[in-house]
Amino acid sequence: MTDEPVPPPAPGAEDHLALDFVNSALALPGGQFIDLLGTPAATNQWLFERGLAPADAGVREMCASQLRSLRENLRSLFAARVAEVPALPSALSAVNDALSKAPTAALLQWDETTGPYRATPCPTNEILDRALATLAANAADLLTGPDAERLTRCGSPPCNRYLLRHGRRHWCSTRCGDRARAARAYARRTQKAG
Template sequence: MVAEPALALASTIRHDGDGGVADDLSTLQGAARWLQQQSDLPEPPMDEALRVEIVALRRAVRALFARVVSPAPSSRADAHRLMPVEEALAHLNAVAAREPVVPLLDWPADGAPRTRMLSPEQDVRVRLLAGLARAAIDFLSGPGREQLRACSAPRCVRYFLKSHGRQEWCKPSCGNRARAARHYQRHRTTDDSP
């Protein structure tokens, strides 16, 4: 699982291992499974309306991720069908605004201070969607945004946080695939020359 909720949401579109793209949110069962894997999010019962709303939010987040990594190429999964940036911003902000929250400072005697959000909202669906939108807003406006990259490996469609200076791929298997593709291309070019 990805640590950041915004990255976890964006990562529900991924390479399927066979040269295609898998969408973890394409079915009710897949969406429910993904939600169960997110430990810090409310877990309302999954239905088609909620699944569609989560997918729409993901579409906005991925469009804004593409803006962050620009002028480098965005993810190949949705580069051809990105939501316009203004529409993505409006959607993200509207979803976040569905839940009124108040920050509270919690400072235990034996620990560090932390902020927690208090909400009068009773609808767990609203809390889930607004929480995901706020997590994306926090990520996009925070320092982690500077480390966001689109994986450059062939067929990979993920975004990741660059953790060291030379990192180009989201995981080692993507690096292996990229090196194998370069090797194949070099040898194919050499074999094709007259």
């Protein structure tokens, strides 16, 4: 972990929650690393800020670990999509398992005052399943939708974030773009001097 500030969301993250999710583990220059799901409290905060859990959900390490596992499987699928290679069957299986956790139908309920209504149950013990299913569904929509062609990995090593490419932009943030341009300029100066 580091005291380095978290960069702003990568392009496309505002439209695709799954992009924000896979980018919750950040590699930074100098071997530094930020994991926004690194602890149960941090995971609870991340879920709360995105409307996936109440502030007092009480996420435990087992739940945080399941989310980190889904994140790594989604990163694998994103990498396969960007590289145009077949996906790992285990990653597909993990995402499909998460997708199957979502309730499929609003159940019939009855209120003594107002009568019948339909609602999808969401007891506290299903918060994690609902979050996993929501993130997996969003990733599946991104990977199979029109934005999939724009999905790319940040072009500024060691950054490991994914983004939706806009025009020629291949960086997740201004900071990464500046770092990539500075590295190219340094390489040109070094090559001319040698």
